[in-house]
Amino acid sequence: MKILVINPNISEDVTRLIEREARRSTRPGTSLTMATAPFGVAYIETRAEAQIGGYATMQVAADLYAGHDAVVVAAFGDPGLTALREILPIPVVGMTEAALHSACQQGGRVSVIAISQRIQAWYRETIHGYGFGSRLASIRALDEPLAHIGRVQEDQGERLVALAERAVAEDGADVLVMAGAPLAGLAREVANRLPVPxxxxxxxxxxxxxxxxxxxxxxxSAGSYAAPPVKPCHGLTAALTQLVGSRTQPATLS
Amino acid sequence: MKILVINPNISEDVTRLIEREARRSTRPGTSLTMATAPFGVAYIETRAEAQIGGYATMQVAADLYAGHDAVVVAAFGDPGLTALREILPIPVVGMTEAALHSACQQGGRVSVIAISQRIQAWYRETIHGYGFGSRLASIRALDEPLAHIGRVQEDQGERLVALAERAVAEDGADVLVMAGAPLAGLAREVANRLPVPxxxxxxxxxxxxxxxxxxxxxxxSAGSYAAPPVKPCHGLTAALTQLVGSRTQPATLS
Amino acid sequence: MKILVINPNISEDVTRLIEREARRSTRPGTSLTMATAPFGVAYIETRAEAQIGGYATMQVAADLYAGHDAVVVAAFGDPGLTALREILPIPVVGMTEAALHSACQQGGRVSVIAISQRIQAWYRETIHGYGFGSRLASIRALDEPLAHIGRVQEDQGERLVALAERAVAEDGADVLVMAGAPLAGLAREVANRLPVPxxxxxxxxxxxxxxxxxxxxxxxSAGSYAAPPVKPCHGLTAALTQLVGSRTQPATLS
Amino acid sequence: MKILVINPNISEDVTRLIEREARRSTRPGTSLTMATAPFGVAYIETRAEAQIGGYATMQVAADLYAGHDAVVVAAFGDPGLTALREILPIPVVGMTEAALHSACQQGGRVSVIAISQRIQAWYRETIHGYGFGSRLASIRALDEPLAHIGRVQEDQGERLVALAERAVAEDGADVLVMAGAPLAGLAREVANRLPVPxxxxxxxxxxxxxxxxxxxxxxxSAGSYAAPPVKPCHGLTAALTQLVGSRTQPATLS
Amino acid sequence: MKILVINPNISEDVTRLIEREARRSTRPGTSLTMATAPFGVAYIETRAEAQIGGYATMQVAADLYAGHDAVVVAAFGDPGLTALREILPIPVVGMTEAALHSACQQGGRVSVIAISQRIQAWYRETIHGYGFGSRLASIRALDEPLAHIGRVQEDQGERLVALAERAVAEDGADVLVMAGAPLAGLAREVANRLPVPxxxxxxxxxxxxxxxxxxxxxxxSAGSYAAPPVKPCHGLTAALTQLVGSRTQPATLS
Amino acid sequence: MKILVINPNISEDVTRLIEREARRSTRPGTSLTMATAPFGVAYIETRAEAQIGGYATMQVAADLYAGHDAVVVAAFGDPGLTALREILPIPVVGMTEAALHSACQQGGRVSVIAISQRIQAWYRETIHGYGFGSRLASIRALDEPLAHIGRVQEDQGERLVALAERAVAEDGADVLVMAGAPLAGLAREVANRLPVPxxxxxxxxxxxxxxxxxxxxxxxSAGSYAAPPVKPCHGLTAALTQLVGSRTQPATLS
Structure with missing residues (x-):
């Protein structure tokens, strides 16, 4: 099978981190197409940046999804996830949602370890929006500016492990999620040092x-995830127009 | 004071409906700037369309907010609202959020009257996301395709009133919200026929x-609605770049 | 327009604080009538005191509302608010409810800064009762006895600012509410020292x-905020009898 | 032991209904003092009437509680319950709260059968305020005006049984609560006709x-149900002044 | 009346603790039958142990309930409670549920004091499962291994009192529950040293x-607590078979 | 890999249904061990039956898990799931939990189609216990006695499809779960007739x-899903004793 993995951030080096980890998780016969957002910011921390990244992800997905069997949105907070799920005829998976589902099958309460203080509000709203609020033990986050988003694991690895340990000892976490594409691979490397998954x-x-x-x-073909009704649209890429509407016809608009 | 009113849909005739009603609500000394999304769809009903409309609204707001005292996002579901609130230094108000706040000051439970079946899921998620779930009596919606989005009041007015009456009689609504910019003005016209505000x-x-x-x-200058931290960005309009980041500098990215 | 502002406490000096701040918030053409509860306690901190203050507020409102366009209940916790809203034909606004609505339009989560430890339970129950529980970051309160309720700002101002700062730094508050009529005006005076609204x-x-x-x-004329059905009553003031019932007629009672 | 039973309504005939049923529930050695609100309305249906009845109940309780071992507030919706619980040194029990606690020990979800449409909003808010929202299957209520509040059982008995049956069959109720003091005794009389308690x-x-x-x-002596802190008060009955404060001393007020 | 009290743990000395306290709570004319789980663990701390203890309790109850008027499940966490409530024709009461109901009639928020860190997750899930989550102030627990489950009060009494005091001072508890059958009697002995019930x-x-x-x-005879429908069963004790089914009849199974 | 699939019911024909469907879902290299509860009831519908089935499942799992890589609990309602997850060193998956996780990745709200009215309460409590309450659109169930649990698909297939269609049209379901092991395979057979997954x-x-x-x-090795602390136990199978405790040693008990 073929899976399209989209990094909603513009950081090519983060895309490489994602790819490295993604390849470890493919089964024989699964191939990956990696894509990076053509516009947006280096790493998404806020509602505003997620709004931009979500739209960039829609454009990428519309352009590239054909020929794939599934799409992965590879930024924590899942920018554009539910939008893509409405318009694409194939499964769409988000990193946050996927991590929470896997975590809840391994324990009662989950803590999220994150890369910045600012990112926490957006993560919390995403998690509550999915209905996982009662399963969230805590979000713990680094509180220093990030020098290089592609090297946060090397620079801050020990601090991240310390946050994880406190989430288990003080917040009652049964499972940890190392959150954010820039941390791709960290969980695997530090798993043996942590007392919970x-x-x-x-x-x-x-x-x-x-x-x-x-x-x-x-x-x-029914329900709120059926393809949106066709309607006039304007200024979208050709591929996105295919998915969300017909080109503007002034007559029907007025 | 000057208020920028943005229609996140591309429908100019809906912008005119909004403007007509908005002008009735301005006090002496308040002036309006009306703007219509330069790209997107005719009327937003889905998560996907809201993702697009939210980004279009960000672009318009970034271009035009200077010199204004506040921004109004004039589509129900408030596409882009929290994103704008993060990046703009002036108040930003959304139609849904504003209607819910006003409604909750006039009654216990609120029903929303909407223009299509499909639109309900997105509205429900928006309302629950704000934390107003316990105040929502019901959402009731038209179940016919809309011929002309700019004439839905004329075409469907009686059906909308009937839905509103049922929300009061059967769902326990203390207050009604006539939802969606295409219904701008309807509440005023039918207020006397309905037994609750x-x-x-x-x-x-x-x-x-x-x-x-x-x-x-x-x-x-703190909290999750302070301006996002400056970071590399790429492919955004000049005005948006001003608000969310600095132009991409490959050195810091890698 | 004319607004009746009722202090549900018996403290005339708190009424003066409220009036001073209220006058700063009126537009040209708006006049105020100030009233103080004729019976009750110096400042309401508990469910019991709110029950008393709520009834006193009903009496005042019934006596004085005629000729006004709206009523403001000027004690945090909003004693009597929903009762007044049922029986009066004009808008009724409460300090807590109003502050929460304004706060939620400016941020995600809100902290309340209060004047005593004891007052917190009543505030929490009020806030949850409105359905704002998911938006409450914390309540932080002074923990010393108040010498003079009319001078708490002067006596405890610095401590209140320190509580506010901790609510932002430790509890994740995006917005602060300086709670309680005795703090009227404090928010304005310290706004520039605090990093969030x-x-x-x-x-x-x-x-x-x-x-x-x-x-x-x-x-x-329908729903749970229509005027209560007329029924026998007894021992109420004449004005309140007008609003909630007819005088007792033993025949219909037995 | 001695129990003070207070009817927060002014209806003496409802007090007699309550007394008849209460006497069936006393153990040997338990004696009752019955009291009726000296002011208020014939039967409480609304937030406004509950505010009045709650204050009347506080006055009665303050006057009469001495020498008793517990107080019962005998109106559904429990007007004044938490207020009394703060100021009295003996247990205080409310009809709604007691019925919900007993019901939840006999089943999963509970339906409330009520005497009027209007009364439902106040009941719902009371039940949710206690935190029992997840246990509430439904509230079903009569929809006709009540001719004589003291004879609602005779006049409407069959309709009330029919509502109860529908709550079991359609709403999934495991237990029923026949709500409102005017229905005192009805549950006992119809128990054998209903398939759940x-x-x-x-x-x-x-x-x-x-x-x-x-x-x-x-x-x-601590927590939010300790006696309220002593503070200046004014215009309260002597007995209530004993419980909530000291008489006004202008010096401490200003 | 006769009450069957079942200890779902296998610890006879804990049964004696329970009995000692239970006898203080019986009225004249009430007699007790004490029973101890015939299989299981010394004290239940986990979901797994509760699953075992719940089944052991079902067996004991099925064997012994005849001739009794009510059953008490005497382990915190109430193993098997709702199962027994479905199959027995007499009232069944659990320690946790009973303590929460009594606590909520005496205050707003409740803290639970527990004997081990591990036990907290199971307690929390039980309490939330009953719908009491909004009333839970905190769970505080000992963090040392228990040498002798029958002597935890003597060994750890002071530490438990200290935890209780912190729950009042720091967590806002209005009422305390000393949780777990091994603590039976402790609340009575330390009541005078604690500032809340x-x-x-x-x-x-x-x-x-x-x-x-x-x-x-x-x-x-209806609802989800009516006796389960008769169906084929196998391998159960004779008494349990009486209550949950008919013996396996292969014909109806296939 | 090897997966142990346990039917917590005693019905061998249901085990065969499960096996048939399970084999369609294994990848090359995955082998299955099927097991049926040695004691219990024909099909679990109630809390009582789930308590029994959960214990039976624990016994089976303890006896057979060695040499497997994961365990599947193959009854809706997941009897014993969290208990097994605590005591086994390998992943344990439940049918309900798994179905909900998959469903929530494909839509917003989920309806469950069930085989009996009685089973609904237990399902609802299970789903809410997992924290999925906000994602549940409805549970719809057959309302006739089941003649043969192994043939419910043949006997009631059309009725089940009709319930599913109503859940989409009337309850707003985006995804359907055909619930209960006796329905294994039905979803696959009727998928093309239903408008949502x-x-x-x-x-x-x-x-x-x-x-x-x-x-x-x-x-x-930490958190509430670490192996339970070793403690005295009695009367358990040898395999279960290995997992939950040491054999009873009276000295440590007293």
Whole structure:
């Protein structure tokens, strides 16, 4: 099967981190297409940046999804996830959502370890929006500016492990999620030092994407995830126009 | 004071409906700038369309907000609202949020009357996301395709009133919200026929925007609504780049 | 327009604090009638005191509302608010409710800064009762006895600012509410020292009362905020009897 | 032991209904003092009437509680309950709260059968305020005006049984609560016709009051139910002044 | 009346602790039958141990309930409680549920003091499962291994009191529950040293069991607590087979 | 990899249904061990039956898990799931939990189609216990007695499809779960007739079990899913004793 993995950030080096970890999670016969957002910011921390990254992800997905069996949105907070799920006829998996689902199958309460103080509000809203609020033990985050988003693991690895240990000891976490694409791979490297399972969103997303393809999930023709009704649109890329509407016809608009 | 009112849909005739109602809600000395999304769809009903409309609204707001005292996002579901609130140094008000706040000051439970079945899921998620779930009595919606989005009031007015009456009689609504910019003005016209207050999102948004300006709400320098940290970005309009980041500098990215 | 502002406490000096701040929030053409509870306690901290203050507020409102366009209940915790809203044909606004609505339009999570430890339980129950529980970051309160309720700002101002700063730094507050009529004006005075918006309940209530009058909110004839059904009553003031019932007629009672 | 039972309504005939049922629920050695609100309305249906009835109940309780071991507030919706619990040094039990606690020990979800449409909003808010929202299957209510509040059982008995049956069959109720003092005794009379337990608030309240006295519940000196701090007050009855404050001393007020 | 009290743990000395406290809570004319789980663990701390203890309790109850008026499940966490409530025709009361109901009639928020760190997750899930989550102030627990489960009060009494004091001072508890059958009697002994009511689950359960018998709670014939439908079963004790099914008849199975 | 699939019911024909569907969901290299509860009931519908089935499942799992990579609990309602997850060092997956996780990755709200009215309460409590309450659109169930549990698909297939269609049209379901092991395979057979994805719990559980094995989930040594502390136990099977305790040693007990 073929999976399209989209980094909603513009950071090519983060895309490489994601790819490295994603390849460890593919089964024989699964191939990956990696893509990076053509516009946006270096790493998404806020609602505003997620709004931009979500739209960039829609454009990438519309352009490239053909020929793939599933799409993975590879930024924590899942920018554009539910939008893509409405318009694409194939399964779409987000890193946050996937990590939470895997975590909740391994324990009662989950803590998220994050790379910045600022990022916490957006993560919290995303997690509560999915209905996982009662399963969230805590979010703990680094409190220093990040020098290089592509090297946060090397620079801050020990601090991240310390945050994880406190989440277990003080917040009652049964499972940890090392959050954010820039941390891709960290969970695997530090797993043996932590007393509870530590999950990587990329890993979870890839495994669940493959499972959803295996299950042959059906594209809905009713409900709120059926393809949006065709309607006039304007100024979208050709591929996106195909998915969300017909080109503007002034007559029907007025 | 000057208020920028943005229609996140591309429908100019809906912008005119919004403007007509907005002008009835301005106090002496308040002037309006009307703007219409330069790209997107005719009327937003889905998460996907809201993702697009939210980004279009960010672009418009970034280009035009200078010189204004507040911004109103004039589509129900408030596409881009929290994103704008993070990046702009002036108050930003959304139609849905404003209508819910006004409604909750007039009754216990609120019903929303909407223009299509499909639109309900997105509305429900928006309302729950704000934390108003316990105040929502019901959402009731038309179940026919809309011929002309700019004439839905004329075409479907009686059906909308009937839905509103049922929300009061069967769902226990103390207050009604006539939802969606295409219904701008309907609440005013049918208010006398309904047994509980019927609110118009445009009206609520304009009054609250003026109140927030009067209160001289301060721009935060901390918390999750402070301006996002400056970071590399790429491919954004010049105005948006000003607000969310610095231009891409490959050195810091890698 | 004319607004009746009722202090549910018996403290005339707190009424003067409220009036001073309220006058700063009126627009040209808005006049105020100030009233103080004729019976009750010096400052309401508990459920019991709120029960008393709520009834006193009903009596005052029934006596004085005629000729006014809106009523403001000027004690945090909003004693009697929903009762008044049922029986009066004009908008009724409470300090807590108004502050929360304004706060939620400026940020995600809100902290309340309060004048005593004891007052917190009543505030928490009020806030959760409105359905704002998911938006409450924390309540932080002074922990010393108050010497003079009318001078708490002068005596405890620095301690209150310190609590506010901790609410932002440790509890994740995006917005602060300086709670309680005895703190009227404090938010304005310390706003520049705090990194997020700090709101004053009196200010919010006055602005929202004027906005509701502008919107010409309709008195409901159905739903749970229509005027209560007329029924036998006894021992109420003449004005209150007018609003909640007919005088006792033993025949219908037995 | 001695229990003071207060009817927060002014209806003497409802007090007699309550007394008849209460006497069936006392153990040997338990005696009752019955009291009726000296002011207020014939039967409480609304937030406004509950505010009045709650204050009347406080006055009665302050006057009469001495020499008793517990107090029962005998109106559904429990007007004044938490206020009394703060100021009295003996257990205070409310009909609604008691019925819900007994019901939740007999089943998963509970339906409330009520005497009027209007009364439902106040009941719902009371039940949610206690935190029992997840256990509430439904509230079903009569929809006709009540001719004589003291004869609603005779006049509407069959309709009330029909509502109860529908709550079991359609709403998934495991237990029924026949709500409102005017229905005192009805549950006992129709129990054999209903397929699930039907509870009477008076019965539940009396049994639980006796159990709390047996358990020798301790009066708290800390927490939010300790006696309110002494403070200046004015215009209260002598007995209430004893409980909530000291008489006004202008010096401490200003 | 006769009450069957079942210790779901295998510890006879804990059964004696329970019995000692239970006897203090019986009224004249109430007699007790004490029973200890015939299989299981010394003290239940986990979901796994509760699953075992719940089944052991079902077996004991099925064997012994005949001739009794009520059953008490005497382990915190209430193993098997709802199962017994479905299959027995008499009231069944659990220690946790009873303690929470009594606590919520004496205050707003409740803290639970527990004997081990590990036990907290199971307690939290039990409490949230009953719908009492909004009333839970905190769970505080010992963090040392227990040498002798029958002597934890003597060994750890002071530490438990210290935890209770912190729950009041730091967590806002209005009421305390001293949790776990091994703590039976502790609440009574330390009550005078604590500033808020401290409840004993055994005491609460016995009083409520007697109250439910007094109220003559009816066995339901509908709803989710009616006796389970008769169906093939296999390998159960004779008494349990009587209650949950008919012996396996291969014909109906296939 | 090897997966142990346990039917917590005693029905061998249901085990065969499960096996048939499970084999369709295994990847090359995955082998299954099927097991049927040695004691219990024909099909679990109630809390009581789940308590029995959960204990039977624990015994089976303890006896057979060695040499396997994961365990699947193959009854809706997941009897014993969290208990097994605590005591086994390998992943454990439940049908309900797995189906909900898969469903929530394909839509916003989920309806469950069930085989009997009675089973609904237990399902609802299970789903809410996992924290998925906000994602549940409805549970719809057959309302006729089941003649043969192994033939419910043949006998009631059309009725089940009709319930599913109503859940989409009337309850707003985006995804359907055909619930209960006796329905294993039905979702696959009727998928093309339904307008939204219809999921099979067995299928979901097998795919997720394989994914969890692929992810090499780590056994925790801390948190509430670490192996329970060793303690005296009695009367358990040898295998279960190995997992939950040491054999009873009276000295440590007293």
């Amino acid at each position: 530590a999950l990587d969103g990329v890993t979870c997303a890839l495994h669940q994407a493959q499972a959803l393809v295996d299950m042959a999930a059906r594209t809905p | 019927a609110l118009d999102g445009v009206t609520c948004a304009l009054h609250q925007a003026q109140a927030l300006v009067d209160m001289a709400a301060r721009t935060p | 700090a709101l004053d309940g009196v200010t919010c209530a006055l602005h929202q009362a004027q906005a509701l009058v502008d919107m010409a909110a309709r008195t409901p | 039907a509870l009477d608030g008076v019965t539940c309240a009396l049994h639980q009051a006796q159990a709390l006295v047996d358990m020798a519940a301790r009066t708290p | 401290a409840l004993d689950g055994v005491t609460c359960a016995l009083h409520q069991a007697q109250a439910l018998v007094d109220m003559a709670a009816r066995t339901p | 219809a999921l099979d719990g067995v299928t979901c559980a097998l795919h997720q079990a394989q994914a969890l094995v692929d992810m090499a989930a780590r056994t925790p």
